[in-house]
Amino acid sequence: MKKVLIIDDEAIIRMSCERSLQAEGFSTGVASGGREGLEMIEKEKYDVVLLDLKMPDMDGMEVLSNIKSSWPDIHVIMISGYSTVDTAVQALRCGAVNFIQKPFSPDTIISAINDITDKPD
């Protein structure tokens, strides 16, 4: 089973994702900010990262490029509460595999992760 790291400054998002994923049998880790998330990736290996676009300590885009330069194997799915097509396109160009808009249902998250993990690496 893939390991998923959830990076979001909002506790309810972290909780929602954690519960949805755990219900499906995924092992999860949570971080409330970009820096904390990067530290956790350094310590432990994650397959998928759910990354919020807007966070107070570090911008989601910055975190994304850091992950992609150091650990290109990690799949990053961007989540955002307020986005335009442009930001989505930009995120995908920077290496994100998907872009999910809040609010999302558990199914959306699960199928997005399954989409990646089903794909042969």
Added chain:
Amino acid sequence: MKRISDHIEKSVAAKLMIAIGLLMIVVSFIFWYTTLQKQKKDLMSIAVKYGTSFINFTRQSTHYSMLQFQREMTQKALENLSTPAGVENVNIYDHSGKIYFSSDKDRLGQSVATSSLACTGCHTEPDRSSSLLKSRQTWEVHENTEGSSVMKVIGTIPNSPDCYTAQCHIHAKEQNILGFIEADLSLGLIDEALLKQRLALTAYVILFVLVISLFVGIIIYKIVSKPVQTLVTVMEKVAGGDLGHSVPINSTDEMGVLAKAFNSMIKDLKEARDQREEWTNKLEEEIQKKTAEIERTHASLIQTEKLASLGRMAAGVAHEINNPLTGVVTFSHLLKKQFEPDSDADKDINVIIEQAERCSKIINNLLTFARATPSEKGEVNINEVLSRTIFMIKNQAKFHHIKFDLSLEEKQLVITGDTSQFQQIFLNMFINAADAMNGRGTITVVTRSVKEENNKFVEIEFTDEGCGIKEEDMSKLFEPFYTTKPVGKGTGLGLSVSHGIAKHLGGHIKVKSAVGKGTSFFVRLPLTDQSA
């Protein structure tokens, strides 16, 4: 008196008349005086001539009696010569002044005064031995005791051979002048003639001055005073602002030229005033127009600002609300799994999920509204954007039973702006059309380039076969949050956002609708290439 002097002070004609009158009086007086003097002189010279003739006549008529020494006869002759009206007195006296014969017997034997003309007419001093004057005076005029003029004429009795050879032997051959004949001739007739002449001439001169003055006065009045007065009257009216007058003078003299110049000045003034009034009116109109425009712009600015702040607020709210909504949706789904499908609890949880999704939809619309200002500008081909949008929505459930009839302008229609904004407009148009037709029918899309007030636009026409828009809804169509859709279906922001975008880019959206038949929206956006 003061009024008369004031009038003269102010009137050119009066000054001119006084000057001409004075000049005429002076000239007439000189003429009168010199004429009278000349006449007097002429009459006097005639009188002197006659006086001299009288003396010669006396000399010759007494010559013989004196040669014969008949003193009685000589005396008688003189007495006869004297007449009361003409000859007042005739005397004959010797060189010493002793009167020998006289028409006035009382004077016989008397002596003539040395101061009289008899002496001073020839001698420089009242002494007969004194030297002689170069030109002798033989007559003088004086007044007699009655006050009338009398001319005294004196003639000499020269020595001659028959005198000094006469038997009486009274005169020696050496004597040059033997005596004098003196006559006082009355000038009463001449005085009378002169007086008559003076009176006549005076009358003539006065009459002449009066007649000429009258004529000059009339001429000055006609040529100067009246035109000047007319001119002044009109000028005063014009100065008072009444420009509807002209000077009625048609003469060709300077006055006429002045009147003509003045009339043309009035005309120019009137034209200038009319023009100024016209300008003022135009300016006022322009100001009113501009004021209305400014008011409209102001109102629209306020509206824009309202929308912008609403947008900013919506963005903030959307961002904040999406997080808790995610929680609601997620945990509802998780909760749902703990109940049997179609159980009451399952149905209740479904309501929660639906309502949360409805919230999400509202928020998405609000977010769209918040993005009314463009983020990235570029050149966009409108036909391409249209095709892409249609391609994108075709597969969505809402448009499954809708046919798109496209009629796109062949040449490229390029406008400057943000692609996503144009997509937003088109999407709104399609969604509205689909809603109006209840998801069934044909949407006709036409693009064309049009000209409006010298600017080139692309016009995109969206026509549906829907229910149409009621007349009373037309005016509120573009107001934010105004919707005719059932609750939960529309936010009332679609058209308002589209309109805002179009206006922001310098375009506009117009609507034509027939209830029960369908609606056409005409979106006009300015073309990038404005050259012909």
